[in-house]
Amino acid sequence: MDNLPVMIPYFDHEEAEEVAKVIASGWVAQGSKVAAFEQMVAAYEHVAHGVAATSCTTALHLALLALGVGEGHDCIVPSFTFTATPNSVLYTGATPIFADVTADTYNIDPDEIERIIREQYDDNLINKQTGNKLKTIIAVNLFGLCADLPRINAIAETYGLSILQDSACAFGAKIDGRPEADFGNMACLSFHPRKSITTGEGGMVLTNDADRAAYMKTLRSHGATVSEIDRHKQAGYLMPDFNELGYNYRMTDIQAAVGIAQMRKMDFITNTRRQKAALYDRLIGEMGIDFLTPPHVPKGYFHTYQSYVCVLDMERLGCRDIEEAAHLRNELMSKLDARGIATRVGTHATHMLGHYRDRCGFAPEDFKVSYMLDGLSVTLPLYVQLTEQDQVRVLQALLDVKTELLGG
Ligand SMILES: *Cc1c(COP(=O)(O)O)cnc(C)c1O
DSSP, X not given: OOOBOSOOOOOOHHHHHHHHHHXXXXXXXXXXXXXXXXXXXXXXXXXXXXXXXXXXXXXXXXXXXXXXXXXXXXXXXXXXXXXXXXXXXXXXXXXXXXXXXXXXXXXXXXXXXHHHHHHHBOXXXXXXXXXXXXXXXXXXXXXXXXXXXXXXXXXXXXXXXXEEEEOTXXXXXXXXXXXXXXXXXXXXXXXXXXXXXXXXXXXXXXESOHHHXXXXXXXXXXXXXXXXXXXXXXXXXXXOOBOSOOOBOOOOHHHXXXXXXXXXXXXXXXXXXXXXXXXXXXXXXXXXXXXXXXXOOOTTEEOOOSSEEEEEOTTTTTOSSHHHHXXXXXXXXXXXXXXXXXXXXXOOBGGGSHHHHHHHTOOGGGGHXXXXXXXXXXXXXXXXXXXXXXXXXXXXXXXXXXXXXXXX
């Protein structure tokens, strides 16, 4: 039997054709293809501007700089997320302040945001311990499900904070029909192969703010105030000005060509993933897999299932604590792996990763829900090419290895 990976990108002949055109044109660096890709993605999300970058991580860095985040500032981030989220805050010289997530959505808990603001900051949003000023909330829309953006927007408005969405996993996600990028000030997407569509590596900031979009385009290109393409369109020679410390975070036209072909399949990819997630939901019930809690979708939320992340039920598995359940989870995963079925943990309790644990002296219980999800979450294979038989095979194997480990 074939091995089942957690994810494979979905390509057809169009990606190679688009790339061939770019190569034949002789212009392979950032140019008209990147501009076209930016417009396609922005239009899809009903947002005015897209600023492509080399990854979601660099997109987050650009977005934070454009929001004026830097040294002496704090940003609230969820503790259960990929390490790139808090890392991007550190790149600017600001400090990430972790907030726990909710157990059902895995996303940042608005009550925790409010509690942290009340307890750790004075009336001028100055951190009582460090003297830093609170600037921004980063809402991560994890695994394809939006965080509680309406409530987070309301909190940000009350306190005059900006909102940046780490939407690496949530391209196409919606709440009550409204695209995620339309909430908050900016949203950053990823086009890594683990995400809904891919350009190999790549990312994009989406925003309705024309000035900030222009500023980010400068920053991503060494701080140059004349873009490469304008320089080449111009007759004669036009030297750019470099008035800012910039970066080279430019996506290439080769990558954008792949992205343009992927965008044409975006609805198909999302709808197919949603159908397969619904089938997992149904099969988990029908096959009586009562020790596995499927992903929860709040009413009105459109989940794009970048990952299908379940949580093991500790009590039903007879585990006394999270450590024991996490150990069992790891054993289940390696036994599935031996049967050719790849699974992954959901994502990390970032506060327990060496870099942050050592820096901040965190203990696991400091963010209880994140710690639980780090130990108990498991991502099942999900991709367009996955068949119904594959999905049954995944769940049957899960039942079998559980019986092998714990008895019937
Ligand atoms: C994948 C991911 C990122 C990083 O995206 P890259 O494009 O690989 O830089 C950031 N945040 C979250 C939540 C992610 O899942």
